[in-house]
Amino acid sequence: MVPAGDLRVFDPISTTAGISANHGLAIYDTLFSLDSKLAPQPQMVGKWGVSDDKKTYTFELRDGLGWHDGTSVTAADCVASIRRWAAVAPGGQLIMERARDVSTKDDKTFTIALKDPLGLLIDILADVTTPLLFVMREKDANQPAAEQVAANIGSGPFKFNHELARPGASFAYDRNDEYVPRKEPSDGHAGGKIVKVDRVIWDNIADPQTAFAALQAGEVDLFDKPPADLYSLIESDPNIVLQSTWAVDVVMRMNFLHKPFDNVKARQAMLHLIDQEAFMRVAVPDPKYTGAVTSIFGKDTLYSNDENTGWYKKGGDPEKAKQLFQEAGYAGEKVVILQPTNRPVYDRAAQLLAGELRKIGVSVELAPSDWGGVVTRRANKGPVESGGWSVFLTSESDYSLGNPLGTPFLTASGDKAWYGWPKNDEYEALRAKWADIETLEERKALARNMQRIWWDFVGDVRLGYNVETRAHRKTLTGLISKPQLTPMWNMQKA
Amino acid sequence: MAAYVLRRLISAIAVMAMVGIFVFLLLRLAAGDPAAVIGGDTATEEMIAGIREQLGLNDPLPVQFVRWALSVLGGDLGTSIFARQPVLELILQRLEPTISLSILTITLSVTVGVSFGILAAWRTGGLADRMLTAFATLGFSVPVFVVGFFMIYWFAIRTGLLPVQGYRPIEHSLKPWLVHLILPTVTLSVPYIAYIARIARASVLEVLSEDYMRTAAAKGASSYSMLFHHALKNAGAPILTVIGLSFAGLISGVVITETVFNIPGVGRLVVDAVNNRDYPVIQGVLLLGSGLYVLINLVVDLSYTLVDPRIRY
Numbered sequence: 001m002v003p004a005g006d007l008r009v010f011d012p013i014s015t016t017a018g019i020s021a022n023h024g025l026a027i028y029d030t031l032f033s034l035d036s037k038l039a040p041q042p043q044m045v046g047k048w049g050v051s052d053d054k055k056t057y058t059f060e061l062r063d064g065l066g067w068h069d070g071t072s073v074t075a076a077d078c079v080a081s082i083r084r085w086a087a088v089a090p091g092g093q094l095i096m097e098r099a100r101d102v103s104t105k106d107d108k109t110f111t112i113a114l115k116d117p118l119g120l121l122i123d124i125l126a127d128v129t130t131p132l133l134f135v136m137r138e139k140d141a142n143q144p145a146a147e148q149v150a151a152n153i154g155s156g157p158f159k160f161n162h163e164l165a166r167p168g169a170s171f172a173y174d175r176n177d178e179y180v181p182r183k184e185p186s187d188g189h190a191g192g193k194i195v196k197v198d199r200v201i202w203d204n205i206a207d208p209q210t211a212f213a214a215l216q217a218g219e220v221d222l223f224d225k226p227p228a229d230l231y232s233l234i235e236s237d238p239n240i241v242l243q244s245t246w247a248v249d250v251v252m253r254m255n256f257l258h259k260p261f262d263n264v265k266a267r268q269a270m271l272h273l274i275d276q277e278a279f280m281r282v283a284v285p286d287p288k289y290t291g292a293v294t295s296i297f298g299k300d301t302l303y304s305n306d307e308n309t310g311w312y313k314k315g316g317d318p319e320k321a322k323q324l325f326q327e328a329g330y331a332g333e334k335v336v337i338l339q340p341t342n343r344p345v346y347d348r349a350a351q352l353l354a355g356e357l358r359k360i361g362v363s364v365e366l367a368p369s370d371w372g373g374v375v376t377r378r379a380n381k382g383p384v385e386s387g388g389w390s391v392f393l394t395s396e397s398d399y400s401l402g403n404p405l406g407t408p409f410l411t412a413s414g415d416k417a418w419y420g421w422p423k424n425d426e427y428e429a430l431r432a433k434w435a436d437i438e439t440l441e442e443r444k445a446l447a448r449n450m451q452r453i454w455w456d457f458v459g460d461v462r463l464g465y466n467v468e469t470r471a472h473r474k475t476l477t478g479l480i481s482k483p484q485l486t487p488m489w490n491m492q493k494a
Numbered sequence: 495m496a497a498y499v500l501r502r503l504i505s506a507i508a509v510m511a512m513v514g515i516f517v518f519l520l521l522r523l524a525a526g527d528p529a530a531v532i533g534g535d536t537a538t539e540e541m542i543a544g545i546r547e548q549l550g551l552n553d554p555l556p557v558q559f560v561r562w563a564l565s566v567l568g569g570d571l572g573t574s575i576f577a578r579q580p581v582l583e584l585i586l587q588r589l590e591p592t593i594s595l596s597i598l599t600i601t602l603s604v605t606v607g608v609s610f611g612i613l614a615a616w617r618t619g620g621l622a623d624r625m626l627t628a629f630a631t632l633g634f635s636v637p638v639f640v641v642g643f644f645m646i647y648w649f650a651i652r653t654g655l656l657p658v659q660g661y662r663p664i665e666h667s668l669k670p671w672l673v674h675l676i677l678p679t680v681t682l683s684v685p686y687i688a689y690i691a692r693i694a695r696a697s698v699l700e701v702l703s704e705d706y707m708r709t710a711a712a713k714g715a716s717s718y719s720m721l722f723h724h725a726l727k728n729a730g731a732p733i734l735t736v737i738g739l740s741f742a743g744l745i746s747g748v749v750i751t752e753t754v755f756n757i758p759g760v761g762r763l764v765v766d767a768v769n770n771r772d773y774p775v776i777q778g779v780l781l782l783g784s785g786l787y788v789l790i791n792l793v794v795d796l797s798y799t800l801v802d803p804r805i806r807y
Contacts, residue, residue, distance in 0.1 A: 008576045008770055009532050014545065016534035088541050130534065146544030148532070150578040166587060167577030168766045169758030205659060205756045206765075213646050213658045214756070342769070372526035372771055379530070379539055394535060408538055418538060 001222035002211040003202045004486070007171060011148040013085055016130040018485060025189070025487045026173045026200075027068070028134035028154035031059065031078065032126035036188035036482040038302070038399075040126030043182065043190065044073070044135060044155075054117035055100075061108045064180030067137055068153045068160075075110040079103060080141035082112075085133045087145040091124035091406050092133065094435055119438045120405070128189060128399065128483055129406035157181065157193040157489045158200070171202045173488065186490045188482050193489040196478065200488050215240060215471060221493060222472040222479070224486055227344065228284035234471045243470045245481040247299045247398040250283060250349065250463040251409060253420035255390050258383045260335065260362075265328035267458035268311070272324060273356055275316030280464035282352050283345040293465045296410060296454045301402025302440065303447035308455040322360040335364050336384040338392035340371040346393040349463055353391070378419045392419070398465065399484045404431055404450065412459050422459040499792070506788035513784040514566065514777065518559055521773050527551070528575050528771040549575060562777065571781070572774030574767075581778035585760060591661045592759035594671070595751065596744045598679040603686035604737055610687065611694020611733075616721060618699060626691060633688030642681040642754035649677060659756035678755040682748065686740050693736045697729035704728070731802055738794030742787050 003022065009015040012024030033043040042048060046062030065073035079102055086092030096102075101113040112121065125133055135141075140149040152160035157179045161172035181192035203220060205211040208227050214220045216237055226234060226242075234242045254261040254270060261267050280290035294312045297303040335357060339350040354364045367389065369377070374392055382388040396409045404410040410431070414423035430450045437443045470486070472479065475494040480487045529545035530537070546552055550561075565572055571581035614626040650658040656677050662670035701707065702725055710724050749761035760779060767775035798805045 006766060006770075009534075010578070014541075015532055016536040016541075018534075020534070088538075088544075130536070144544070144548065146541070146548040148578065166758055167574070167579060167584065168763060169588075203660070203756070206762065207753050207756070209643060210646070210659050210754055210756055213643075213651055214660075216651055217654065217658045219658055219660065369525055370769065372531055372769065375530035375533075375535070376525050376527040379542070396536065400536075408536060418536075 001200060001202060002205045002214070002220050002224060004225035006168060006204050006206075007202065009148060010150050010152055012134050013088060013131045013136075013145055014148050018130060021128075021130045021132055022486045022488075023160075023171075024132060024134045024154075025156070025485060026158040027152060027156045027160050028136065029065070029073075029156045029193075030126070030133060030189075031135060032122060033189040033191075034126050034128055034483050035190040038188075038402075038483055039190075040122045041184075041187075041190035044078075048122075054119075055114045057112045057114075057121060058105070059110055059112075062180075062182070065155055066178055067155050068176065069137075071137075072107075073135065073155050074107050074138070075104040076107075077138045077141065078135055079110050080138040081135040082133065084136070084141045084143070084145050085131060089127075089129075089131050089133070089406070090408065091127050091129070091403075094118070094405060095121065095124060098435075116436075118435055120435050124405065127403060127406050128485060129403055155179075157195045161199070164201075169204055173200045173202070174198065181489075186480070188480065189485075189487060193487070195489050196492040197488075200491075212471070215473065218473065221476040222470060222491075224470050225468055226471045228286065228289065228466070229344075230471075231284075231286050231289065231469070239474055240471055241474055243472065243479065243481065244289065245468045245470060246484045247465045247467050248395045249293050249298055249398060249401060249465045250279070250345065250393060250395045252353070252461040252463055253378075253392055253394060253418075254458075254460070255388065256414075256421050256423060257381055258388060258390070259333045260325070260328060260330050261390060263328040264457055265324045266330060267461075269321040269324035269328065270461045271311045271455070271458050272313070272317045273321035273360065274461055274463060275314075275356075276312075276462070276464040277314065278316070279349050279352060280466060282348040283464075284466045289467045289469065291465055293462045296401070296451050296459070296462075297404075297447055298398035298401035299465045301398055303402055303444060305444070305448050305451060307448040308452040311455065316356075318356065318360050325360065325362065330362070332363050334384055335362055335390040336367050336388070337364060338374045338377060338389050339366045339368045340374045341368050342370045345395075345466075349393055353393075381421070393463070397484050404434055404447075409460065410450075410454075412454070412457070420460065422457070424453060424457045424459065427453040427457070427459070495796075499796070502788070502792045502795075506785055506792075509788055510781055510785045514563070514781050515559075517777050517780045518562065518773075519555075521771070521776060522555055522558075526771040528773065531770050532576070562774075566781070571778035574775050575772050576770055577772075577775075581774050584763065584775060585779060585782065588758055588760045588763045590663060591757045592748055592752070592761060594661075594664065594675060595678055595682065595748055595757060595759065596741065598675055599682045599686060599744060599748075600737070600741050602679055602683045603690055603740065606683070607687040607690025608694045608733060610691035611696075612698055612721060612726065614691065614695040615698035615702060615725075616717075618695075623695075626695070630688040630692045630695075633684045634692075636684070638681060638685065638750045639754050641684050642677070642751065645677045645681050646754075661757045661759075678751050678757060681754070682744070682751040686744070689740065690733070690736055694729070694733050697732045698725050701725045701729045731798055734794060734797055738790060738797075742790040 005019045007019050007023055009020045012020045029044050031044050032040045035041050045059045047060045050057050086096045098114045098118050100115050104110045140151055157176055158173035159176045161174050164172035175195040175198055181194050184191040186192055211223050212230050215223045234240055254267055276292040284290045293299045294309040295304040337350050337354055340346050354366050357364045377389055378392050380388045400407040408418035411417040412422040412424040412427045414421055478490045478492045480490055529542045532545050533542045573580055574584055610626050614623040617623050646658050649656045657674055660674055662674050664671040710720050752759045752761040764779050
């Protein structure tokens with residue numbers, strides 16, 4: 001198969017890259033997993049329970065769990081893994097803030113004792129926002145989270161084939177014949193992880209046209225996340241299926257620290273300026289795979305809602321945007337848009353955005369670089385004259401946007417928030433309540449309130465959503481597409 | 495001769511040292527941060543800061559440079575930030591595909607290019623000359639990736655005669671190695687055939703107009719003898735120079751072909767390393783590449799003595 005990018009980082013805890021999470025899903029296992037309805041189900045855990053005061057969770061590992069080096073998985077491995085993951089994952093950080101103790105009871109049992117109840121604890125452990133909670137050997141998990149674990153020894157359904165590893169070129173994953181799957185049928189990431197092929201080879205074909213040609217010729221069976229400009233060609237081949245997977249929102253981050261976007265009116269202007277259909281057309285030519293998104297929680301998550309979305313107008317409203325820039329006291333300050341030329345979607349959208357802003361009299365400068373240049377420059381908190389920035393484009397999966405505790409996109413804590421550093425104390429106070437709300441209905445109500453405030457202070461701007469895809473030969477079946485990422489168990493080749 | 499070779503080898507070390515310093519500084523001054531690449535698109539600032547610290551990227555530049563220089567002097571090019579493998583091991587892993595492709599390409603290019611050039615010069619102004627000149631112009635102008643995709647379409651997808659992409663090591667079996675290299679070799683050879691043919695034609699034409707060629711003809715030398723014993727030998731030096739430069743250029747210029755045909759060679763290793771800001775790999779490849787370039791030039795210079803006995807070092 002042609003994976004969705006080059007596997008550059010083997011350690012799925014020290015990165016948020018989806019490709020490393022896919023690698024993690026193959027060789028590591030998780031305590032809990034989400035099913036296709038996003039409900040958490042036990043995976044490595046056999047039995048679990050919570051005390052009457054809802055402060056102590058006890059987990060017992062199921063039988064038959066073993067590392068690829070032949071040793072058994074123990075509760076100590078799980079405790080060390082939770083601690084390492086919690087050093088980087090926002091959900092894990094919340095658990096550690098609330099935890100009184102995370103410790104082992106015996107070889108197969110461990111507990112998480114909390115200072116106060118945390119109703120979302122199991123959901124957080126099962127979350128598939130990267131980095132996921134993959135369980136590693138204790139000696140690996142004792143390394144700092146910033147130091148990469150490269151042993152590639154897990155307890156998952158596949159074994160990493162070290163002999164055939166060619167970094168930058170190809171990797172091979174062999175079926176782990178010792179893996180004991182759960183008895184339940186496969187459902188999303190949950191249920192029995194039954195591997196139905198002997199070996200999966202990741203062939204990192206850098207050129208998408210070559211990858212597609214290889215798929216057509218039957219040299220590969222799966223091409224994960226093909227670029228949108230190949231969709232029509234893929235759909236025209238009778239031997240290939242283009243499978244829609246999950247939605248991804250394209251997000252515009254604005255720099256709250258400097259003019260003009262330190263002014264809420266200027267940010268509101270951007271909200272009104274955007275013609276989401278036009279932006280998505282330049283990103284993905286086929287409208288079948290795109291659409292407008294008005295909820296901060298994504299297109300289709302449990303918390304997607306229509307609160308305070310009156311700003312949305314088909315085709316955008318440039319006149320209103322122009323008026324709002326005037327109300328913001330815009331005086332010709334330069335707006336620098338970071339333009340990653342090796343990311344076609346953001347590259348084209350950045351150029352369109354520059355054009356739309358110039359039409360309403362905003363002074364714009366595109367700052368072209370590769371994506372590596374963007375990720376470096378976006379960390380610069382200085383003004384544009386000192387190498388700072390005004391706007392950059394990025395994206396986040398629909399699934400992750402449905403979890404304001406897991407995604408950094410939905411934080412508004414100023415300096416501690418994600419790039420752009422949005423700040424709104426009222427919103428943050430509501431977000432802090434998220435973990436303690438017990439029922440879904442109450443959380444949905446909270447989501448509406450959060451969204452009302454977010455769109456008032458405009459924490460970010462959405463350019464629309466596009467649906468990710470996979471192209472695979474018809475002979476390959478059983479691919480798992482929910483909730484997100486690309487697990488390799490269950491797939492079958494005729 | 496020995497003193498000359500020694501002088502050139504010493505100059506190679508000086509060139510490599512300068513390349514090393516230049517590349518080290520250039521990479522640090524260019525935008526980009528391996529820690530940010532490791533962290534991934536949605537990594538937090540805190541996460542990236544932790545990785546930077548871990549990689550030693552927060553140390554002052556002179557400290558980083560001395561650390562790297564000492565390790566190179568000790569024969570260690572460093573460890574890839576991403577692959578976690580020694581740089582030399584990574585380069586050696588990728589060397590075979592690049593050398594295979596380069597040798598096959600240069601063999602095909604020289605054989606066909608020199609033959610075309612001689613034929614065009616011998617039949618100057620005729621149909622063969624005009625056709626070969628047209629091919630040379632076209633072959634040199636059409637980008638390699640266009641030729642590559644054209645080849646893939648016709649010979650892999652439409653007819654299924656050859657594989658689309660990939661590489662098979664020669665130690666496994668000769669046939670799959672060769673089969674996987676046919677399309678890339680032909681694709682990469684096109685501009686080199688055109689280039690060599692043009693130079694060979696011009697050189698042979700120049701020699702054919704020399705007085706000694708007229709003398710040879712007057713003495714009744716056969717066409718074969720005139721062309722191969724007299725003309726080609728005297729036209730050899732410029733052709734050899736072009737072949738040498740082509741070979742050196744090939745080593746560094748196979749990137750596009752390796753990308754189009756998914757060949758895991760050194761070219762792709764460098765491109766990936768640049769995209770990832772994998773400093774040790776970029777530095778290591780460029781350091782060795784510059785040394786190789788100097789060595790190939792030295793070999794070419796020495797080979798002049800074989801075609802022109804008047805040249806002495």
